[in-house]
Amino acid sequence: MACKQCKEHPVITLTNSPISLCKRCFTRYFERKVFKTIRDHKLIHKIKRVGVALSGGKDSLTVLTLLKKYSEGRAMEIVAIAVDEGIHDYRAHTLVKAREVCTQLEVPLYVYSYKDAFGYSLDETLTKLKVKPCSVCGVFRRYLLNKAAKELTVERLATGHNLDDEAQTILMNQFRDNPELSARLGPLTGVTENEGFIQRIKPLYLVTEKEVMTYAYLNNLVIGFNECPNAQEGYRNDVRNLLNKMEEKYPGTKHALVNSFLSILPMLKREFKETKSINVCIRCKEPTSREVCQTCYYRGKLNEH
Amino acid sequence: MNIKVYVDKGNKEQTINVTTISEIFKKLNLSMDSFIIVRNNELITEHATLREGDTIRLLSVISGG
Numbered sequence: 001m002a003c004k005q006c007k008e009h010p011v012i013t014l015t016n017s018p019i020s021l022c023k024r025c026f027t028r029y030f031e032r033k034v035f036k037t038i039r040d041h042k043l044i045h046k047i048k049r050v051g052v053a054l055s056g057g058k059d060s061l062t063v064l065t066l067l068k069k070y071s072e073g074r075a076m077e078i079v080a081i082a083v084d085e086g087i088h089d090y091r092a093h094t095l096v097k098a099r100e101v102c103t104q105l106e107v108p109l110y111v112y113s114y115k116d117a118f119g120y121s122l123d124e125t126l127t128k129l130k131v132k133p134c135s136v137c138g139v140f141r142r143y144l145l146n147k148a149a150k151e152l153t154v155e156r157l158a159t160g161h162n163l164d165d166e167a168q169t170i171l172m173n174q175f176r177d178n179p180e181l182s183a184r185l186g187p188l189t190g191v192t193e194n195e196g197f198i199q200r201i202k203p204l205y206l207v208t209e210k211e212v213m214t215y216a217y218l219n220n221l222v223i224g225f226n227e228c229p230n231a232q233e234g235y236r237n238d239v240r241n242l243l244n245k246m247e248e249k250y251p252g253t254k255h256a257l258v259n260s261f262l263s264i265l266p267m268l269k270r271e272f273k274e275t276k277s278i279n280v281c282i283r284c285k286e287p288t289s290r291e292v293c294q295t296c297y298y299r300g301k302l303n304e305h
Numbered sequence: 306m307n308i309k310v311y312v313d314k315g316n317k318e319q320t321i322n323v324t325t326i327s328e329i330f331k332k333l334n335l336s337m338d339s340f341i342i343v344r345n346n347e348l349i350t351e352h353a354t355l356r357e358g359d360t361i362r363l364l365s366v367i368s369g370g
Contacts, residue, residue: 001350001352009347009349010349010350010352011348011349011350012341012348012350013350013351013352015338020350020352023348057368058368059368160368208338209338209366209367209368210338210339210340210341210366212366213341213364213366214341214348217341217343217348217364218348222364224313240339240367241336244336244338244339245336247338248336248337248338
């Protein structure tokens with residue numbers, strides 16, 4: 001089966017339609033799709049400075065590459081923000097790739113570490129606190145990215161979430177009867193009424209994980225398989241496998257799920273409009289719905305040891 | 306025909322007897338949505354024709370966290 005458009009050697013068969021594309025035609029298709037998502041959802045409309053949350057993995061490197069391309073000829077700056085959690089034999093590898101790509105693209109990279117921000121690396125934190133690694137790491141990472149984005153005067157922060165990630169999260173929230181969490185999904189998220197929060201954008205929202213990997217491979221953005229040693233994604237893996245089986249049997253399932261979700265998302269957002277008042281944490285002055293934010297709660301626990 | 310297959314997640318390499326790429330996925334119980342397929346550093350699709358002695362690398366599309 002040759003490329004549908006130019007009959008060259010194909011590099012991918014799309015999952016939602018039986019079309020094969022060569023490197024050149026796939027690259028054009030992929031970039032157009034991402035740029036259309038950016039325009040249709042006004043992800044960076046009238047935005048002058050965008051941050052990219054960069055892990056050094058294929059998704060965030062792809063977002064960085066495409067946003068840099070999109071910014072050419074526009075009055076828009078791109079900066080990259082990486083978080084070094086301090087996980088032995090893991091993050092250092094991906095940061096090498098992050099630095100390499102930032103140098104090539106001439107994008108400034110700012111690295112924020114847990115050690116500098118909280119006094120302890122994640123590895124050290126886990127020896128002191130009896131908590132699930134992903135719970136404390138997620139809280140610290142969100143806090144640090146938001147703080148870094150404000151320090152660097154970034155107006156929006158881009159992440160590498162793709163269509164597969166979103167489809168899995170939608171289904172997980174349904175299975176767990178948690179529509180309120182789904183109301184916080186979508187290609188553009190975050191509170192607009194509070195200056196303390198930097199809104200997040202997901203330019204890869206409508207491209208599949210396989211398409212991202214294909215683009216990344218063709219553009220030398222892939223490092224060898226490198227899995228976080230703390231990864232605990234049992235439930236997500238089950239949902240991923242379920243969705244992949246459905247997609248193989250009924251092509252287009254993931255796109256249909258995310259597209260139908262997008263059509264009801266405005267209703268969900270109205271129904272679950274943030275009712276809790278947003279305060280500032282009495283310790284760090286960052287926004288929170290509580291008196292003391294979760295980051296400072298963990299910090300307090302760490303300092304007890 | 307005998308095909309050498311390397312699956313990057315788990316670093317497994319094995320030789321299996323198949324005639325199509327779809328058969329590789331079926332035999333290894335893997336989802337085609339979860340891997341890209343590489344032969345001689347070149348990306349191919351599941352519709353490519355296999356040749357005796359081919360080495361196929363399946364690279365996981367799933368991020369590692």
